[in-house]
Amino acid sequence: MTRVLPVLTVLAGIVAIWYAAAVWMNATWVFDQAQRAGTVVTWSEVIPQTMTQDRPLLPPPHQVGAELWKGLFGQAITSKRSLVYHAYVTFKGTMMGFGLGIIAGVLLAMAIVRFRVMDMSVMPWAIISQTIPIVALAPMIITLSSQLGLQGRDLPKAIIAAYLSFFPVLVSMVKGLRAPDQMQLDLLRTYGAGEWATFLKLRLPASMPYFFASLKVAVAASLVGTIVGELPTGAIEGLGARMLIGSQFGEPLIMWAALFAAAILAGLLILVVGLVERLARMRMGVPA
Amino acid sequence: MSALWLAVGFWLAAWALNVWLAGSRVSQTRFGKALVPLIFGATVLVLWEGLVRGLGVAPVILPAPSVIAAKIAVSLPTLWQDFAQTILKGAIPGFLIGAGAAFLVAIAIDRSPFLQRGLLPIGNFVAALPIVGLAPILVMWFGFDWQSKAAVVVVMVFFPMLVNIVAGLQASERMQRDLMATWGASYLQSLVRLRLPAAMPFVFNGLKIASTLALIGAIVAEFFGSPVYGMGFRISTEVGRLGLDMVWATIAVAALAGSVFYGLITLIERWVTFWHPSQRH
Secondary structure, three states, X not given: OOOHHHHHHHHHHHHHHHHHHHHHHHHHHHHHHHHHHOOOOOHHXXXXXXXXXXXXXXXXXXXXXXXXXXXXXXXXXXXXXXXXXXXXXXXXXXXXXXXXXXXXXXXXXXHHHHOHHHHHHHHHHHHXXXXXXXXXXXXXXXXXHHHXXXXXXXXXXXXXXXXXXXXXXXHHHHHHHOOOOHHHHHHHHHOOOOHHHHHHXXXXXXXXXXXXXXXXXXHHHHHHHHHHHHOOOOOOOOHHHHHHHHXXXXXXXXXXXXXXXXXXXXXXXXXXXXXXXXXXXXXXXXXX | OHHHHHHHHHHHHHHHXXXXXXXXHHHHOHHHHXXXXXXXXXXXXXXXHHHHHHHOOOOOOOXXXXXXXXXXXXXXXXXXXXXXXXXXXXXXXXXXXXXXXXHHHHHHOOOOHHHHHHHHHHHHHHHOOOHHHHHHHHHHHHXXXXXXXXXXXXXXXXXXXXXXXXXHHOOOOHHHHHHHHHOOOOHHHHHHHHHHHHHHHHHHHHHHHHHHHHHHHHHHHHOOOOOOOOHXXXXXXHHHOOOHHHHHHHHHHHHHHHHHHHHHHHHHHHHHOOOOHHHOO
16 A cells, blocks of 8 residues: 555646646637637636547547547457557567567677677667667668568568667666676686686676666667657558557547557556566575 | 679778777777777778679669768758757757756655655656657647757656666665764765765666657657758658658768767766776776
8 A cells, every 4th residue: 555555646646737737728729619609608618628629639538548448448359440459569569679679789788798899899889870760761671671572561660679679788788797896707717717607607697687677678669669660651550550640630539549558558568577577586586 | 793892801801900909909099999980880881882882772772871971961051950950959958858857856756755656656657658659749739840849858858867867866875875874964965975976877877868769759759740941851751752862861960969969978977977887997
């Protein structure tokens, strides 16, 4: 109870602010309508009308909730209008990108910590690579992969997601593999430990907290990458595509529902990564 | 094909040179530290040029670096205008506002464990959300100009920074805090002298992540509406017109701006957190 109560209090505060903002932002439209009709409205008439607009500037929470419920449970999950279906498409891309990103990040970090030449020549470029707006490359990646005979949008999306998610893993692993200080390294040298033994018994365990901390960031980045990859590529499936459709057709409710579906997906992914982290820490004997 | 083999030969030679440089005494000097990555970068460019020329890749798929460089040279005024709009007006103000607000909120909730327990799980959760999805909504609210881009950047930067600063403020050890208490240090003194310095590695970690997020946010937000200039606008219209040389020119500017931004943060980090094991090579 001591853990839930503060969260609920803050959440209640957010919902209250949201309702107030919804009334404030949507009221303009109601006043405009009234002025056009030549009538005068009072605040007690305005407030109910700000709650039920078809295209509100800021939809109040219950409208978003209703739209989300309709999308998640209102139809068969194989339907093109089901958010579960779109979330699954996004989830698939996220997982492929996440896996690719972890492999690339860990291997690169190992090479960078081991070989000075890799550290000196690749690390600056790995950092620069993150400043390239990958969204711009998305259409090119799709053209390229279709020319190479690869059908579908899964792989291009996964590449974009991996591109965003390998970086947090790389940065944290480089930091983690270098976390043992000179005294610990010296101790292993007095034991006569070789390079490989030092890596397995000191550097790798020492890097695990950094690794798992980065996984949460990486899975989130991978989801962002997948959604961004769905935005400009003319995709019709996935949560990013739903947001784009909502934006283009001026349907804020579709946008908000897709946004919250993405939030739920992100929450589930982080929950799972957190569980894996707890399990790993227990196996390694760290009190959780 | 000969261009391709020439490029591959250059690559092997440059790699051998780099291995030798990294092992030699030159790599200890500042000159050597800059030289090795530059050689690597030059190798990638030469390999790219060789691949495009040797295999005859169509310019609508991948233009050669020389073509991109020529495009940059003739369109400097356009590139500067885009840069000013997206980076100077969108990304940097958004970054400063977002990071500053996160810092203030972290300090404000530092004394209230109740608010911390309430805000941290929510902050952690929101930091992980694909906030880019808010871009179309914020563009709808704040209009097409730079204000909406700065707003997207503020929202994207705020939560990762908040989580990192709050985690950093808890990074000092129990023993160190007890020591401060035995010296009779007030809350403010122990905050300024112990807990803020101890938090700095986390803060800079957050700043580095935020700097790349700021660029992505400012550029992606322009896909949903912008004036007729700006880097995101340029990229999306030029991809549509198959003007890939201009797209790559803009990407080069974005990469340069992002690296300078990141490099500045790293320099300040080295100066502030010189005591952290990761800074001692």
